[in-house]
Amino acid sequence: MPEDVMVASGEYKLVKQSRREQEKRRKKDLPWSKRIFDIDEHKLFGRTAWAWTRITLFYLFLYTLILLIVFFWVGIFLLAIIDPNRPRWLKGPPGLSVAPTNASVLAWYTHIVSDVYPIADKIDEFLNKLNDNAIDFFSEANRDTMWGYGSRKPTVFIKLNKVIGFQPETYDTPDDLPKEVPVGLDDTVRKYGGSPKIWMTCDASKAGGTELIFFPGPFYEASEKMTGVQRVLAIQLNNMPPNKDIFVCCKVWARNIPIDDKFQGKGQIKFGMQMRVETAKKEAIDQLQTTTTVGPNIVPALVNNPPPPDNPEDRLGGLDMPLSPELEPSPNEKLREKPEAEPLTEPPS
Template identity: 25%
Template sequence: MSKKKSVSVPSRSLSKQDELLHAQAQYFRRLEDAQLTRSQKVKRYIWNPKNQEIFGRTATSWSKIGLFYLIFYGMLAALVAICMWVFFQTLDPRIPKWQLDRSLIGTNPGLGFRPMPMNNEESTLIWFQGSNKTNYQIWVDHILQFLDKYYVPSKIAKGNGQIKTCSHSDPPKADEVCEVDVRDWGDCNKDRHFNYHMNAPCIFLKLNKIYGWTPEYYDDPNNLPKDMPKKLKEHIRNITSIEVSFRRTVWITCEGENPADIEYLGPITYYPSQGFPGYYYPYLNREGYLSPLVAVKFERPVPGIVINVECRAWARNIRYSRSERMGSVHFELLID
């Protein structure tokens, strides 16, 4: 009895047959799709009961791709979290990594003033009518907003630091910060509307904070710069030997920029003194620290004229340039 030989079908023939079957299925599928309306195609895409597909994928397919992205983004999030954790281990929340000359802001603190025009950031014109409360109240409110943390110290962060009343003979210790007493501002207080209703406005000056910066004072009455105003020189020289520590101050002067401005600006009074006392420095970002302020009261500025005013900070390590506004601040004053 002869054995039958099995005839093997070449794989190439099977592949050809599969292609024909696939083409036939595609043809009938296109034919079926042509008979469907647009809304029916959308519904079938959302849920295809024939193939058990949701949005073109089966539940198994969706679970696989969902698991993949869950693992992928989970590992990515974990990697970012680890990198951020390592990064924050190199930082101190209170001490900047780059200080003074190595920092972007450098070692030359800028001088700022309040109030500032709110509607135009590029403008430095303080323009008000003392006889119109609605008009000048805008400036008063802006000052109050700036001084809020000075009038209500509880709003600032509190930690282990202690707030004390400092003096030149009693500077703060390592865990203390100096108080800024609002009662020292004299006529420049909120009860008097900062004198805007009297056409004798108060401007508040502050020195920008630079961590670790310590001023080099003009404390030698025999070694003062030539361009220092004569009145300030006299003030420094009139400090008695008993009060010699008072010379350890970052001095402040405000003057008209031009001879006409000087005449129109009139007399000026500084509260609590004509500068920032040295015991507020260096700034070390302690809890409760508030920058010292100088309230500048312009007693009798001439109304109806735009007066150009320049206020300057005086210390040996504060560089000054009028063109670049270094070590000084400029604003205009106009009283209607």
């Protein structure tokens, strides 16, 4: 038997090698520069330009198909399942806002038209946006057509912001009220109860004795669709101290409207006002009263002493006038005059 076909005796193991494994070994033995860019075979990271084009088009087609499927089902969900008249994303309870402004302190002069007119215009614009004939509804607080800012009875409006789909849960009887409500709210519930209402209380302890009058009352008429004047109430401030900052804090009371004292507008809202009035006449009267109190003898002295005689020089503003020329005596006056005797210089003979 020829030697080239002879098989050694004994146990042996045949290792099967494929073409794939040989290719892997060849790539493993390549230097790192050849693995990134092989200029001989025109490969980048082991792929040719055509290979990179094929794999890019494949994944673009795949992800485009996935996005089309997602958009299709989202559109079906939004258009066919969710009611278009309902909100797609539910919000929390409604907040509060103040008109004519949400500034910390609103200051104006009652006797200056350029201060009063812009405030009244802002209120009219705010009420006209309600589309509920709100100006006539609150006409009782607008007797001077300037919402009281010219007659020292300013009116502010507190609006309960609109949240679609919000259904208020109200306190309908005094027994339902929580323990932390201020004193007097139970009497208000007894007086205005009978229909679901969101109640409002205002703390005017820092308002210097200011009287608060609510229009139409200290409440919002609660319903599933609160629109127009149902979301607004007016507060008129009477007996405001002039030229002083006053602050009022108002809170709304409903089961599903929490009150957060740290954030403005979440269940409570604070506003400040400063009514500036002209004080020139007042200061003159106070000075006269002070003079009368300190020196009571001054006033009688002014009454008993007659005014000084009229001096022509005073009427002329104190100017120095030239002296009038001396008039020569008339001939008759010269005849009446007796000649004086001449003094004697020689003794008589």
